[in-house]
Amino acid sequence: MKxxxxxxxxxxxxxxxxxxxxxxxxxxxxxxxxxxxAHGDIYMVGAFTxxxxxxxxxxxxxxxxxxxxxxxxxxxxxxxxxAYRPLRNKSKISILITAIGVSLLLENGGIIxxxxxxxxxxxxxxxxxxxxxxxxxxxxNQQIVIFVVSIIMMVGLQIIIYKTKMGKAMRAVSTxxxxxxxxxxxxxxxxxxxxxxxxxLAAVAGVLVGIYYNSIDPLMGIMPGLKAFIxxxxxxxxxxxxxxxxxxLMGVIEALVSxxxxxxxxxxxxxxxxxxxxxxxxxxxxxxxxxxxx
Amino acid sequence: MxxxxxxxxxxxxGLFAIxxxxxxxxxxxxxxxxxxxxxxxxxxxxILAVSLNLINGFTGQFSLGHAGFMSIGxxxxxxxxxKLGLPFPxxxxxxxxAAGIAGILIGIPSLRLKGDYLAITTLxxxxxxxxxxxxxxxxxxxxxxxxIPKYTNWTxxxxxxxxxxxxxxxxxxxxxxxxxxxxxxxxxxxxxxxINTTFxxxxxxxxxxxxxxxxxxxxxxxxxxxxxxxxxxxxxxxxLTMVVLGGLGSITGSILSAIFLTFVYALLQDYAAxxxxxxxxxLIVVMLFRPEGLMGTKEFSLKxxxxxxxxxxEFTLN
Numbered sequence: 001m002k003x004x005x006x007x008x009x010x011x012x013x014x015x016x017x018x019x020x021x022x023x024x025x026x027x028x029x030x031x032x033x034x035x036x037x038a039h040g041d042i043y044m045v046g047a048f049t050x051x052x053x054x055x056x057x058x059x060x061x062x063x064x065x066x067x068x069x070x071x072x073x074x075x076x077x078x079x080x081x082x083a084y085r086p087l088r089n090k091s092k093i094s095i096l097i098t099a100i101g102v103s104l105l106l107e108n109g110g111i112i113x114x115x116x117x118x119x120x121x122x123x124x125x126x127x128x129x130x131x132x133x134x135x136x137x138x139x140x141n142q143q144i145v146i147f148v149v150s151i152i153m154m155v156g157l158q159i160i161i162y163k164t165k166m167g168k169a170m171r172a173v174s175t176x177x178x179x180x181x182x183x184x185x186x187x188x189x190x191x192x193x194x195x196x197x198x199x200x201l202a203a204v205a206g207v208l209v210g211i212y213y214n215s216i217d218p219l220m221g222i223m224p225g226l227k228a229f230i231x232x233x234x235x236x237x238x239x240x241x242x243x244x245x246x247x248x249l250m251g252v253i254e255a256l257v258s259x260x261x262x263x264x265x266x267x268x269x270x271x272x273x274x275x276x277x278x279x280x281x282x283x284x285x286x287x288x289x290x291x292x293x294x
Numbered sequence: 295m296x297x298x299x300x301x302x303x304x305x306x307x308g309l310f311a312i313x314x315x316x317x318x319x320x321x322x323x324x325x326x327x328x329x330x331x332x333x334x335x336x337x338x339x340x341i342l343a344v345s346l347n348l349i350n351g352f353t354g355q356f357s358l359g360h361a362g363f364m365s366i367g368x369x370x371x372x373x374x375x376x377k378l379g380l381p382f383p384x385x386x387x388x389x390x391x392a393a394g395i396a397g398i399l400i401g402i403p404s405l406r407l408k409g410d411y412l413a414i415t416t417l418x419x420x421x422x423x424x425x426x427x428x429x430x431x432x433x434x435x436x437x438x439x440x441x442i443p444k445y446t447n448w449t450x451x452x453x454x455x456x457x458x459x460x461x462x463x464x465x466x467x468x469x470x471x472x473x474x475x476x477x478x479x480x481x482x483x484x485x486x487x488x489i490n491t492t493f494x495x496x497x498x499x500x501x502x503x504x505x506x507x508x509x510x511x512x513x514x515x516x517x518x519x520x521x522x523x524x525x526x527x528x529x530x531x532x533x534l535t536m537v538v539l540g541g542l543g544s545i546t547g548s549i550l551s552a553i554f555l556t557f558v559y560a561l562l563q564d565y566a567a568x569x570x571x572x573x574x575x576x577l578i579v580v581m582l583f584r585p586e587g588l589m590g591t592k593e594f595s596l597k598x599x600x601x602x603x604x605x606x607x608e609f610t611l612n
Contacts, residue, residue: 035410087582090585092409093354093356093409096356096410097538098577098582101574101578102574104574112568229414262429264428264429265429267425268421268426271425274414275415275422278411
């Protein structure tokens with residue numbers, strides 16, 4: 001029971017991080033029908049910005065987090081502007097190939113510029129364990145930070161999407177881009193805004209992972225990126241609450257597989273989940289069926 | 295008819311000439327071992343690129359799991375020669391068949407999906423295959439199989455590549471291949487014309503996987519050692535770059551770009567990250583400025599080169 005709860009808490013912390021990345025995937029997919037393969041690498045850039053901000057400029061947690069968000073946001077918007085926008089009306093496959101290209105570019109450019117070595121993240125929060133109920137539940141202060149920050153970010157995102165004009169525009173474009181355009185919505189700006197928010201959330205996830213696992217490297221974005229994508233599909237891609245639930249579920253499943261089975265099987269299990277979901281209910285847990293029209 | 299026979303004969307003579315010249319250069323050691331390794335690698339990459347082009351380019355089903363099929367061929371053939379001591383030709387054949395069976399098993403469920411969903415599912419299957427090999431002690435787990443006998447040489451690679459190209463070209467020019475192209479152009483329209491899309495998609499996927507398995511078998515017997523890590527999805531991206539650069543739907547394009555990119559690979563062997571940066575820039579630039587790839591769906595042909603202005607609609611490979 002104790003290990004189960006321990007793994008559950010580990011899984012939920014990892015899952016919140018997946019959820020933050022998955023939100024970016026799901027928003028971009030909702031609005032452009034594109035799997036932004038480079039999203040995991042934007043998360044890597046966020047982690048590195050946070051690392052440099054806190055190691056070399058000795059900034060505190062909140063300022064380095066904000067700086068990381070800003071850098072990733074600019075990167076995300078630039079990628080969209082340079083690589084994806086010219087292809088928006090071309091075939092889906094060519095934009096997907098471009099996304100793979102951008103992802104490879106960021107990873108290997110990262111290796112050249114930042115060197116492939118693993119860096120140790122500074123201990124912004126000294127690890128401290130709290131236990132409740134006679135030690136049945138133990139939780140570290142880093143995990144608490146992860147939960148608090150993720151919840152703030154998710155609530156903030158909900159407010160942006162459902163209470164602001166830009167959020168309304170985002171929902172309109174994702175429902176029908178052409179109709180939204182006719183109604184006077186600036187589609188280009190809405191797409192840029194979506195990339196900005198998604199990338200900023202990925203940066204938050206990057207900084208949190210740095211704090212939680214203490215190590216970062218230029219290829220750190222590949223696997224979490226893919227798994228967050230799986231989380232987005234699991235919840236129903238394009239659906240924001242789906243990404244949150246999917247992320248948390250993925251984290252818990254992974255922690256349980258590593259805790260009770262072999263950690264070597266962890267990646268295999270994640271992909272198996274993806275395949276099962278796509279074969280049984282491709283629209284995900286929260287999705288509705290949409291018919292293809294000719 | 296006579297013209298076709300004459301052309302075939304010319305191609306045959308041309309192939310023998312290429313084979314003979316390189317073979318003489320290799321056996322007289324004018325081209326040393328370093329060149330031999332890269333020339334062999336070129337041939338393997340041609341097999342992989344052409345077979346992936348059948349799936350991605352001609353049938354329009356975007357697969358990212360080619361490295362997975364390659365690894366099945368590599369491991370199966372290595373087990374046959376190294377563990378069981380059976381002859382190499384049998385190992386190539388069984389490696390291909392094993393990959394082909396995996397292609398059927400993976401193709402039937404995943405080809406119901408389209409576009410980017412299919413891409414990510416095939417990527418997932420490729421990774422699952424890798425994780426299975428990683429956890430199988432019989433084939434060495436993470437450290438892989440080493441000590442595989444070196445049977446792959448110029449002769450094997452050249453003729454296997456020729457067989458692959460000829461078979462895939464003939465498939466594309468057959469009525470089966472035309473159905474595949476129809477599916478690429480418009481799946482709904484193809485289906486309403488009575489084409490059994492699932493059957494043809496699975497068929498193309500299986501043939502592609504079969505030849506990827508053969509490529510993997512040749513690969514395993516060239517480098518003494520195979521590890522699960524060699525066949526991760528980066529390898530699939532490598533092959534994809536060749537196909538995209540050459541043109542989705544052009545066999546000669548795939549051949550030319552496989553030769554070119556293997557050359558780049560050899561030049562930048564010590565700078566893996568730089569090589570991947572170049573690959574990724576190639577992908578992005580090609581997609582932005584020439585989304586159909588260098589050759590598009592056209593084929594390079596000497597005949598057209600000599601008779602300019604005369605348009606031919608047939609697929610020609612000479």
